[in-house]
Amino acid sequence: MSDSLSAKFAALADPTRRAMLARLALSELTLADLAKPLEMTVPAVAKHLAVLERAGFVTRSRPTKSVARPAKLQVAAFSEMADWIEKCRVHWEGSFDRLAAYLETPEAKGAEDA
Amino acid sequence: MSDSLSAKFAALADPTRRAMLARLALSELTLADLAKPLEMTVPAVAKHLAVLERAGFVTRSRPTKSVARPAKLQVAAFSEMADWIEKCRVHWEGSFDRLAAYLETPEAKGAEDA
DNA sequence: ATTTTATATACCTATTAGTATATATGTCGG
């Protein structure tokens, strides 16, 4: 499970982490904020947050003057996964015209396989 | 990691399994076929295949007259994941007009969060 | 000084990925 794509899928394979991402979509949140609704200790939430951070879904601001390190969602991290899944859809679900439409997009030119 | 969505993400969090799916996209394959290019023992491949099967990505035909049980891709299994990711894109990547457009759709009314 | 926020460490348990090995079952050549 070392490559970046695997890390992203693995990070999402947990309902707690998906719930955290859903809340981070609305606003930046500190560790304590994230832990509040999650019947779980703070260190446990910190571990989940670290998984999301390693996978690239989240960055945390540096503690300049405050102790709090709010986590912020990184939208771009989704593109790698979305590309892979889109490729699957094109292969398997997509009708031929849909494949044709995909091949016209700029992303299609430089795409690698997993 | 027990819910269906988690099982799907977890199943894709492994390069070996993604490679198996990629080959299954082209044709049905038996366990021996799948194992051939994968420097791994057959029982190990059988375990990976079982993970894909439990996640719903694959079904296997019943052994009526033959010993071989070719695995077949189940395209529909992708929709649950694709829906979740699409919801993320709408939330996070989408511009405001895109969000507005989504909120007009019927799915938006009854949508639950993960 | 106390409280809040965050992190680090050590520990436990369950799961995952892989192996080796054995066993059932069906195909095919005599």
Next chain:
DNA sequence: CCGACATATATACTAATAGGTATATAAAAT
């Protein structure tokens, strides 16, 4: 029919990882 081979599965084992806890520590806010 029978023995050999191919396909698939089951079991038992090891090693590593994941998810969680408790506890201790550091630093900043009040």
